[in-house]
Amino acid sequence: MANGGVFTNGNALALLLAGTALSALFGALVFVLGTGRARARRVVAEQTGELRHQALHDALTGLPNRTLILDRIEQLLARSRRRGTLDAVLYVDLDDFKDVNDTLGHAAGDRLLVAVAARLQSTLRDADTIGRMGGDEFVVLIDGASLEVAPELVAERLLDVMRQPFELDGTSMPITV
Numbered sequence: 001m002a003n004g005g006v007f008t009n010g011n012a013l014a015l016l017l018a019g020t021a022l023s024a025l026f027g028a029l030v031f032v033l034g035t036g037r038a039r040a041r042r043v044v045a046e047q048t049g050e051l052r053h054q055a056l057h058d059a060l061t062g063l064p065n066r067t068l069i070l071d072r073i074e075q076l077l078a079r080s081r082r083r084g085t086l087d088a089v090l091y092v093d094l095d096d097f098k099d100v101n102d103t104l105g106h107a108a109g110d111r112l113l114v115a116v117a118a119r120l121q122s123t124l125r126d127a128d129t130i131g132r133m134g135g136d137e138f139v140v141l142i143d144g145a146s147l148e149v150a151p152e153l154v155a156e157r158l159l160d161v162m163r164q165p166f167e168l169d170g171t172s173m174p175i176t177v
Contacts, residue, residue, distance in 0.1 A: 058132040060110055061117035069131035069139050076141055088151035090140040092120065092158065095176040097136035100168075108168055112175070115166050123161045124154070 007013055056068040064072065073089065080087045094116065101109040113136065120130050120138060127143040142154055158177075165174040 061114055061132050063117050063121070063138075064129060064131035066131070066133050069129070069133065069141070072129050072131070072141055076143065080144065085144040087144040088142040088154070090142065090151065090155055090158070092138040092140060092162075092177050094136035097175075100173070104169060112166060112168055112173070115168075116162070116175070119161055119164075119166075120158060123157055128154070 056065060057063065058065045076087050076089075079085075094112075097109065097112075100112055113132075117130070117132065117138070120140070124130055124140065125143075129141040129143075131139050131141075133139055140154070140158065142151055162175065162177045165172040167173070
């Protein structure tokens with residue numbers, strides 16, 4: 001019998017290579033199955049978070065929607081009772097918004113709503129919340145934990161910033177609230 005080893009015997013070499021390939025495939029399968037569950041959980045968590053965001057925020061402006069605002073009002077009232085502070089809710093409605101949609105189109109009206117939301121948001125403190133109730137209606141929740149802010153001052157500041165005309169399709173557009 002010749003002593004050439006596994007590499008000189010064709011059947012033994014084929015069996016060795018097949019066993020090595022099967023071991024590698026089995027290892028890859030175990031890896032994919034092991035990491036697939038974690039990957040699936042991560043994807044489900046991401047999509048759940050995205051769906052939650054979509055359910056609680058206005059699709060156009062990204063602001064909290066009616067559902068989230070109502071929840072935040074309840075939270076604000078509960079904090080107010082606990083701390084003994086006075087909070088405020090301001091209602092902001094754009095006058096004659098329907099005319100913008102009728103004359104310039106709904107796309108222009110959407111751009112105006114986005115611009116209004118951004119302007120209102122830039123005026124408020126981080127502790128305050130602005131949300132879109134629907135259409136051209138916004139709600140501002142003022143957290144009264146700080147004595148330096150009074151609802152009247154916030155309302156005046158919002159009115160001042162809204163008096164500045166909006167630029168829409170090359171046209172300066174004043175709006176009143």
